[in-house]
Amino acid sequence: MAAKAPYPQFWRTVGMRPARRRPGVVADVDWPPGERPLRLVVVGKGGAGKSVIAGTMARLLARRGRRVLALDTDTMPGLAVSHGISAPATPPLVHAVDKADKGCWRLKRGVGPVRAVQRFSTVAPDGVRVLEVGDHPAIDAKSVTPSVQAFYQVIHGLPEARALQSWTMIGDHPAGPRQTVHDWAPYADTLLIVVEPTWKSALTARRLVEVARQREATMIVVANKVRAASDVDSLQQMVGETVAATVPADEAVAACDRLGTALIDHSPESPAVRAIDDLVEGLVRGTLAGVRTR
């Protein structure tokens, strides 16, 4: 996805410059069949199941031998739970930045994307590395801004980080299209749009389809919480795009949400995990039907 300013004063407002766009390092390599690292971001409406799908995919890919970097861009905790991190701590990304002028924060000298991943990511089960933007602290605590700005600068360095070129990257965006519009996944060439069979979710997906078109990103619409084949048909009508993968409605997901555990640890043999594994298989093999490549 190209870094382009969503509005004229964008880069000045955020106090940063757009990442230089040389040909991506992933694209530079002739990967053997089935070994090309995936670069995804999971998007959709609140409650559609983004974190559960992103977290489970990351764990499954790691079990297949991939080196996986999961990027949690949500300031509300969620993805860490889906990865199986028991006590998600606010990561010390705040230590990665110095105060620059005009209220902006810059990465410290010597801290690039690779070092940031080494130092500031959390190791989840199966060896998944999770880099978190940081949680919104309680009202009386310090601002999350330095951590957010550090995170933004790190992710913009990821596309060109040669030491990470063979890594699979999976991002999880907060609800709605806002972050996706504002280039919070510069490492991703594919938008995984998660949608459940409701109009609210479908209209959000429709907006995200527009974003994917503008970004010239590959898009994959994933229908979640599906109870009948008719759900998929009506979702395709509502969204106006082909559904490439379906995940069934599964009581195990609700159960692990209540417990605050990762789905893959709680119910590894559940229908939802099996469906997500099928999705992973299709992505790795490049055999998923209904993928819109731009």
Next chain:
Amino acid sequence: MKIAVAGKGGSGKTTVSGTVARELARAGHSVLALDADTNPMLGISLGIGPEETYRMLAVRQGNDAMPEHEHTVEGMIDAFGTDAPDGVRLVIALREAHVDPG
């Protein structure tokens, strides 16, 4: 009275807001429903239907040759609003112009 509804994604903010707005209107109150979500879906829960909800979103994005700014509150309610059942007036209050996540 002025009520704000907050919570995690998918927990039911919009459904609660829409239903409370309709019930208050039925009880005789004049109700202004403000959708301050950057992904505004309150129209669905108020009962204006998906296509009108999607059209309202386009209006607020300035895609439909609508004014970018209105200088008075009345003007905003007029330009960026629509009538929902039971006399509730729905106004889309935000557009995407901030870069913070969340």
